[in-house]
Amino acid sequence: MNAASVLLCLILAGLPLASRAHGPEGDHDHGPATPAAGPSVLPRTEAATEAFELVATLEPHRLAIVIDRFATNEPVLQAKLTVESGGLKAEARFDPEHGDYAVSSPELLARLRTPGQHALVFTLLAAEESDLLDAQLNVASANDAHTHRPLWVQGAYGAGALLLLGAGVSVGVGVWRRRAVKGGL
Template sequence: MNTSLFQAAGLARIRQACVVVCCSLAATWALAGPGAHGPNGEHLDQAPAAGATLAAGPRVEAQTDLFELVARLGAAELTLMIDRFASNEPVLKAEVEVESGALKAKAKFQADSGAYVLSDPALLKLLATPGEHPLLITIVAGAETDLLDGVLSTSAADAAGLDHDAEFGHGESRFPAWARWLSGGVLLLALVGWVRVRKARKLGMNSGAQA
């Protein structure tokens, strides 16, 4: 067996695995955050093609001249990703309050993900009820204050899915399940390739020493 060819093939597998991991994580982040836009304010992300996989659950988008956001309702929380409209720079450590009907509650900032999470039981129960839910979101970021509004549409199927997730304790995650499984599988493949390359190098060194 040609050891050098075996080593080259192993290294190629590792490079391919790293590329796949980076692409899958980048694609997931693009789905999670607010859409990018051009210099005139037009959003560059297009409507998803038929059959495309998107994060499950009711969601709403809103924007002003200062901020833009995407909010997604899960079984145990409402998650909000907030950017500055002009630059797409994430808005961090702001004060965020969500109001719907007679209820309102503050969302907590999560430093590890950069998201804002609302977990008020009464407000979540309201939003999980089938129907149209107007949202008024107050953002205070330093000296800047703005109000964003939108409508969260929850269908009967959405409500049933949220009830199912709550019953079985499915937690929220920044990345969908398919991305986590794909990344884990590719990392495992990369590890296997690395081990094979190490073994091949060791065999090559032993063969050279014996010669």
């Protein structure tokens, strides 16, 4: 087999592996996303105290917050919840359709969408209980998002690496043969 045939085989062998990582439009194959949780790339934060825990996700049109009791995981429904960040304060309203709380304040959402770290303070009043939960929301910039090389470039890199490995093996076999001939093996 000549070098061109080996290179072609290596490139063709690498293509199926590279194509499994992305869908037809170049999207990641992470399985179906649930509407309430959204894609895994959305900024998300968690906070917990002895009594409560919450998960907040910055969705395109709202900050979605799920709250439950720390000890039992029982959802906390119909409580009063406010969110503060960077001097802005907004009420989170319970959304029975989604089973979570939503902040839709344009000012607060605009601030939270700016890249960087955002300190959040959640004030929760549930029946006769109250609590403060602190969290940090990290929002990546567009430059932080990873980029994709075209499939042919990925295949070329893989083929190049395999070609270098093959060259190393070939040199090693040649050295072994020379030693075998000189040593009378």
